[in-house]
Amino acid sequence: MASLTELRDQLDAVDDQIVRLFEKRMDLCGQVGEYKIQNGKKVFDRNRENQKLQDVESKVSTEFNKKGVHELYEQLMSMSRKLQYQQLVQAGALGRLPFISVPSLHAGNARIVFPGTEGAYSQAATVHYFGENCNCFYVQTFRDAMEAIEEGAADFAVLPIENSTAGSVDEMYDLLVEFENYIVGETIIPIEHTLAGLADAELSDIRKVYSKGVALLQASGFLNAHSDWQQISVANTAIAAQKILDDQDKSQAAVCSAYAAKAHGLKVLAEKINDDPDNCTRFIVVTNQKIFLEDAGKISICFELPHTSGSLYHLLSHFIYNDLNMTRIESRPIKGRNWEYRFFIDFEGNLADAAVKNAIRGLREESRSLRILGNY
């Protein structure tokens, strides 16, 4: 039997040939890329790739090697596509960017909408982002706020997208797909809940607690210690505070901010009742124009994937190849198509960067229904 050194020498000789052939293959793919640019042909040719996979599989003997050569060729062809997307970007053959870059949001006279009512955390986020004197108003639901933007009743909406304890706000992801609105900013604010009741109520009077579902969850440690309290979910923490004031029933309390309690003349029965003292929520600023700030550094996109093994893995490779740092991935079921998902990805970059254009070009061709949700 040959020694390890001898075997490795033979491997080195085979690898030399593979590497040389790899370079030759990439060079040919580059020439195909030039041809495609000249003739306006798409980079990704799914039929040709499927034929190629069948062909190479038919040329090896064992099942193990069939799988291996399949995977190898998937990678090789994905690399050659990336080379061609790069060529397209370099040749300026990408078409016009559908987003316009702006130096500022011109928010001075803007009308800003937030969901909830006076004292909602969304209002705190609005003031945090646009300043104390901004011209803002509220509507009841997230959908109402998205509609106000789409119809032009407001210029910007401030909406919660993610909480550090409760995770994603699923409804917002679905609304971002449904509406033609775009994210242009984000802001994070601390979320500190209190238990608030009528001015003459005591903790011992409380029987029913109202709040938004996630706020009840965030204060579950405190609330569950009072197992006789009924927990009731309403649209918003500030709406819960409003209800306590309206009902004038001293056995009722709301989980809401100290600001909302004050705004509705309620008494704080317990402070800082959230389980996590660092509880905070990320809010997005949404508008109906396809704009992005010149210095924007984060991009949100979503796309659907064919229901085949490895499809997400292949799409994510566009981030790796273009040296783009992915910061978040989320998936939501696609309505009416059981067990199929839409993926939401946040990554660092600006729509004007070549690497970003490159990645988006590849993602657009290889996924379904790619949408750029915003650069902010």
Ligand SMILES: C=C(O[C@@H]1C=C(C(=O)O)C=C[C@H]1O)C(=O)O
């Ligand atoms: C090289 C080409 O571009 C792409 C890459 C392929 C490959 O690497 O073999 C095949 C089809 C295309 O998706 C081509 O069209 O031939």
